Amino acid sequence: MRRIGRRVAHIVHGGDVILLSGPLGAGKTTFAQGFGSGLGITAPIVSPTFTIARQLNGRFHDGTAAKLIHVDAYRLGSTAYLPGEDVNSRLLDELESLGLDEELEDPSEDSVVLMEWGEQMAVALASTRLVIAIDRPEALSVGRGDNSAQTDDELSSDGVRTVSITGVGSGWVTRVRRLTIEGAEKTDV
Structure with missing residues (x-):
């Protein structure tokens, strides 16, 4: 996931919005770490779940x-919606309260937005975006030594x-x- 993140970082420009989607443990934050490395960011990249957004400086x-705005939208829009409530307006209000609405609607020329868990927001706000969907096996079957199998639901890399x-x-x-062609020639991704 880190290698793919680094490669994607080499094709982005200022103003790009990248949406990461996938289940828990799929590797979104690991991808973000590789992406940051590809932008030359040396600060640690961790999931911004509780801070919601982090800004890090690097180079395209x-x-x-380059200014990376790493957003984890997992907690945004997490409270129940009222019947008939405009979901997009509510999400915009939440983003505006965090100062993120303008970066998504009109990213600056030196910034790139990398958003985890933001499917609803990115679709509503960013008409041009790169969507990276990560899927992983739901559960691994592991032997218990008694010739039966049990499902191991623990998240792992x-x-x-x-x-x-x-x-x-x-x-x-x-x-x-270009990413696909370069990847086929240089890596086993």
Whole structure:
């Protein structure tokens, strides 16, 4: 996941919004760590679940200054909605209270937004985005030594992941194609 994150960091530009989706333990934060490394960020990248967003400084692949805004939207919109309530308006209100609405609607030329768990918000706010969907096996079957199998639901870094990368909006087709071609030639991703 780190290697894929580093490679994706090499195709992003200022103003890009990247959405990470996948179940708990899929590797979203591990991807974010590789992505940060690809931007030359040396500060630790941890899941911003409780802070919701962190800003880190690095450099884009072309050497220009980069500002990574790493958002974990898991807790946003987590309270129950009232019947008939406009979900998008409520999410916008939450983002506005955090100062993130403008970065998603109109990212600055030196920033890239990397959002975990933000499917609803990114669709509502960012018409152009890169969607990285990470899937993993639901549970691993492990032998207990008595020839029976039990399901191990513990999260771990082990296991195969399937990563789908989809560009939404103009400009992504060429960059995603370049990522795929370079990946096929250089790695076993």
